[in-house]
Amino acid sequence: MKHEGKGMIKKISQRRKIVYYLLLPSIITLIIFTLFPFFYNLWASVQNYDLIYPNQRHFIGINNFIKAITNEEFWSTLKTTLYFSGLGVILQLLIGLGVGLLFGREFKGKNILRTLLILPMVAMPVATAYIWRIMFSPSLGIINYILQKIGLQGSEWIAGYNSVIPSLVVVDTWQWSPFMILIISSGLMSLPKEPYEAAKIEGATGFQTLKNITLPLLKPILSIAFVFRLIDSFRTFDIIYSLTGGGPGHASETLNINIYLNAFRNLDIGYSGALVIIFLFIINIITMFVIRRTGFEESILK
Template sequence: MTPIERFLEKHVKTIFVLPALLFVGAMIVFPIGYTLYLSFFEWSMSPIDGPIWVALDNYRHLLFSDERFWKAFGRTFYFTFGAMLFQLVLGVAIALLFNRNFRGKNLSKTLFLLPMVSTPVAIGLVWLLIYEPTIGFANQFLRFFGLNPQLWIASPTQAIPSLILVDVWQWTPMITLIVLAGLATLPQENYEAAKIDGANTWQMFWKITFPLLLPTIFAAGLLRMIDAVKTFDLIYAMTQGGPGFATETLNIYGFQLGFQYFQLGMTSAMLMLFFVLILLLCLLVVKLRKRLEVS
């Protein structure tokens, strides 16, 4: 056997996987690298005037001069953590319900998962009709119970909570699925011992189920946080950042900077800051989860 044949036989697994790794790496590294490169330039996509080197001016403007950026930043995390909090609470509660045996359980689970498999734009258009102030189902529902109709997404103060409600309706099933998978792996011996000791349902949940499920809940929350902070299609389909700037998140602001104002350098700088913020947030959640597992 020649040296080349020995090398191939020894590293055959790596050789077969390497093309896929290189392709995926290029698909990740190139966009991030090119975005970082553009963030140091001022460019309006003009075929006549090329990119102009401005060093860190785009970052300085966003961080110290652009009030709109910071307001969009606040709205982004208001939407993200508001949606994630409700989804985690409801997802765990519904998973505990589906973990029991009752008539129509399989049908209920199937119907419950339908929002998750729908496209966000279609959901946004349907909820636009539901939130319509005059003939929408939401206000008709309120009138039926004698409550005052609301403006929903037409109100600057109610717009983001209304969007959070739609996001919770769509993505709570994902949290439920993950928690259900975690519940299926819990050891039953602990519950049998607790029943012998006379523990009630609430005590078993608080002392056994919740601590054992905590890593699963953190994983579900991390996945949902990463996805929610990037939400664009639902918000753009329903409000396009309005009314005014009431629902303008960083994603909407970046889209408008890039494709309406053609400030590609500023947009790239904002996306890099956004990328770093998400990365730091994910590292913080992972570190917190490890501390809880140790303790």
């Protein structure tokens, strides 16, 4: 059923030219605007390049990379990044799937509720980050106030060494679950009706339908949403920087924050360039792995 159109596609692919017309505008745009920054970083990564002394810049080979991988700080920021992104993205996927499925049911005011649910993503992070900072305050913040009112222990939130990353994940999940919800719920709506009708006739339970029909059909969209969220979560800057600046100590210093500090605080363009390259390498590997695992590329016609 899946690849019935194979013969047709072959016929289409004989008219190759049209592919180029369709793809060329995107490719040209991306080449113009992403190759220079990439090669700039690649070039900087093998230089001793202090932004203040552009004239003393010189080639140092892979020294910046050696500096990174022999540096405890680098590994701890990488761990922090994986912790933050892994926890956040999985939570967001689960929430997105759960709420997306709920939106599959019929109830009043669905469109309004969906629009409202997208708001955390729409609201400007520059404003909401400060609101979260105030809400997280252990002594005066509203969150601990409510928790204590209902008899729960408050937390130190972003003021605690161990609680800071989970707290930032709360903010990230608040902001970006709507991304998952939006993509997943519109993906669900686009699914064809026929398989469900067939399942109903066969008397499948809700769970069976979910497992055997919904998830497989939704897989392409699910994996894309997951991959994009993962990439963006690796690059999270605004929220972490405004809420903690990487602290307490280095407890919330992600790789991205570390790149920022090296580039704009230490002005070490060479080292931060190397970190950008390493960052790209890591996120590429992870993305490739995820795409392989979800079989996204493999499901395309060869």
